[in-house]
Amino acid sequence: MGSPNIVELETQCLNSINNETKKIHNNMIVIHNVRKSRKAKAKRWIKNRFHILNWIEDYNLHFAFNDLIAGLTLGLTIIPESIACARLAGLPSHHGLYSSFIGSFVYLIFGTVAKVLIGPTSLVALVTVQFTMGKPIQFAFILTFLAGVVELLMGLLRLGFIFEFISMPVIKAFSTATAVLVIESQIKVILGIKYLVPGFVNSIQNLIYKLEEARAGDAVMGTCSLVFLILLKQLDRIHFDEMKPSGRYLNVIVNYISLSKNGFLVIICAVASYIWVSNSPENEEPPFRLSTDVVPGMPNFSFPSFTVEANNRTYTFLDICSELGMGIFVIPFVSLLTNISIAKALTPKGLVNASQELFTLGLCNIMGSGVQSMPTCGAFSRAAISQTSGIKTSIAGIYSSFVVIFAMSLLTPYFTYIPESTLAAILMVAIVTLIDFKIPIRLWRESKRDFFTWLLCFSACVVFGVEVGLFFGIAVTAAYLLYLWARPxxxxxxxxxxxxxxxxxxxxxxxxxxxxxxxxxxxxxxxxxxxxxxxxxxxxxxxxxxxxxxxxxxxxxxxxxxxxxxxxxxxxxxxxxxxxxxxxxxxxxxxxxxxxxxxxxxxxxxxxxxxxxxxxxxxxxxxxxxxxxxxxxxxxx
Missing domain, CATH: 3.30.750.24 (STAS domain)
Incomplete structure (x- = not known):
């Protein structure tokens, strides 16, 4: 009788040991899965934050060649555009160049849209000048830093979803109104008239009053520059027979000339100005105004000081924030809206991680403030050139930055020969693509409510300023959403x-x-x-x-x-x-x-x-x- 009990006891012990072993094994599997899940989450977080890791492994020689061509083309484009944007923002020309190179290095690592090239834009420049007009120049660099901090914090807090509440009519109205304001601001430069007043209505009145002060030389140079840019822009419509080798080469050459029209125009006008000045008697001014405030060389890296002494007054940090006002928050909105619009228009899926873009733009502007940069973001004109040039990745922006650095190091003295009216023409042709009056016509036929939203936002931007118009449009959209909640x-x-x-x-x-x-x-x-x-x-x-x-x-x-x-x-x-x-x-x-x-x-x-x-x-x-x-x-x- 004792033996079966012993066997039974041994069997129970073995079963108990097996069960405990299974439990330990299962627990180890659970722990392993948890660790594996944590590693996957960490890896996913790193790839989402450092976006370069998502594509760098697939980079090849074909991509590198395409990026090199696109980068060189963009470099020839961004140099004259950045100088023109700096002048639009009321800054010396070289600050536009300072704004054109450091952002590409940051965006390469963190940016999510390959076709975005970070640099100054006419849209952001127009907003910047509205908050820095008549103030010390250091305010522009402090605005760049503070806007970058706001963008960085919004990105870290994942507040990109806020921009999903901005409707397409508001975005279209804002971009169209901004383009109209930029073009209006450059008409006086084309005509050689100088004045600086806030507001679209005041600017139009001053333009009319001062028409008699127009300079024939500036008008001729500006008009010729506009005609040159428009004609070269039409070259991309010319197509040769792709079946013939000569036809393929001719298509590439014609396309490259069309894309590099800004660079060619600047070179031609600068050479013409140099010849004119060299052959003119001493102290005789040319018939058109030239860019005379270009400082040669590279800037030293140093974050802006938050205490500014100017006009017999010392501005503390709180004074500066008070003077800049809503500009600290408007710049991030405008910058991200531009990048999102580019992504929706030019990427295959039209999707963009808004929070990551905010984070990246914040780093770009914070680092840019260290080289006396104005606020930066992507630009539609550069994105269109990227698309046509066959850009593959953000490495193209690095090549573009080296072109800018080379120009600042060796060619800056010659930038003083670029006519101001030529820069104005470049700015006008670049921004005119944002004007879209087809949208309101379609909205009038299909959605009266969206039409009036567009009309109100456009009118507010033109009459009261782009920052007022933008927030007015957002307020109208928010009011409509609240109405839907209150009256479902x-x-x-x-x-x-x-x-x-x-x-x-x-x-x-x-x-x-x-x-x-x-x-x-x-x-x-x-x-x-x-x-x-x-x-x-x-x-x-x-x-x-x-x-x-x-x-x-x-x-x-x-x-x-x-x-x-x-x-x-x-x-x-x-x-x-x-x-x-x-x-x-x-x-x-x-x-x-x-x-x-x-x-x-x-x-x-x-x-x-x-x-x-x-x-x-x-x-x-x-x-x-x-x-x-x-x-x-x-x-x-």
Missing amino acids: KIRVKIGEINGMQYVHVTPNHGMYFPGIDHLRERTLKACIEAKFRIPVVIDCHNITGLDYTAAQGISKLAVELEDENRSQALVLFKLNVKFQKLIDNLNNLVFCETEEKLKEILTQESLRNGFISLKDHVRASIDLGYKLNTLEEITDE
Whole structure:
């Protein structure tokens, strides 16, 4: 008898050991999976933050050649554009060059859109000058730093979703208005007229008053530059026979000339100016104004000081922030809007990680402030050239930066021979692509509300300034969204099942506190208009969101339906279980998940209100398969 007990005991011990071993093994697998999951998350986070890791492994010689061609082309484009943007921002020309090289190194590592080349843009320059006009030059560099800090913080806090609330009509109106303002600001430069006043209306008035001061030399140079740029821009429409080797080479040459039109124009005009100045008597000015404030060489890296002494006054950090005002927040909005618009227009999927772009732009501007840069972002003109040049990755921006560095190191003295009217022409031709009046025409035909949103935003930008217009457009869009929340679309009708009527209420989306009073009003109005006291059924299958205030509003509706005059049941049909917990339990409030249950409730309510006989009620209970209340219970009711 002892032996079997010993064998049994050994078997139990072995089984226990096996079970414990399995548990340990399972725990080890769980721990391994957790560690593996953590490593995957960390790897995914690193790749999302350092975007270069997503494509650098696939980089090859073909990509490198395409990026080299695109980078050289962009370098010839960004040099004259950056000088023109600096002058538009009210800064010396060399600060435009300082803004054109450091951002590409940062964007290479963190940027998500290959076709974006970081540098000064006419749009950001126009916004910058509105906040720095008449102030010490250091304010522009401090604005660059502070805007970068705001962008960096918004990126780290993943606030990029905010920009999803800016509608396309607002973006289009803002970009079109900005283009109009930039072109208007350069007309005076084309004509050789000098004045600096804030506001579109004031600028137009001054232009009209000072037309007699126009210089013929500047007007001729500016007009010829415009014609030259427009003609070279049309070269991309010329196509030779691709079947012939000569045709392929000619297409490449013609395309490259078209893309590099800005560089060719600057070289031609600078050479013409140099010849004119060299052959003119001493102290005789040329017939057109030249860029005379270009400082040669590279800048020293040093972050801006937050104490500025100018005009017999010392500005503290708080004074500077007060003077810059909303510009610290407007610049990030404008910069990211530009990058997002480029991504949507020129990338295959049209998707962009807004938070990562904010983070990257923040680093670009913070680092740029160390080399006396103005605020920077991507530009549509450069993105279009990138697209046409066959750019593959952000490495093209590095080649472009080396072109700029080379120009600053060796060619800066010759930039003084570039006519101002030529730079104005380059700026006008680059920005004119942003003007889009087809959108408002289409909106007028298809969506009057969006048309008036576009019109209001455009008008506000032109009359009151781009920063006011942008926030006005955002406010209009936000007001419309609030209106949708406060007045959600609700269908109210008299429904009928097997001859039993009820008030059928169907909200078409989530129900939140701004719209609950509207739901109650519509429901109570329908109950008053109904001839009989019939149940109210709220079809909740579309409700994907419900807050506490809205839930209490539904409870209040149930109380209102139970008063002496009505005594109506409120049925919540197919309401999510997690939302049911927010609603108070009341005698006349019923949750219902199926149509069979709904028929049962309607039948019982019809009997209680005297709309069907007990005999019909018995027949209905048999058909529907539910338990009939006792006669005493029915009589008590």
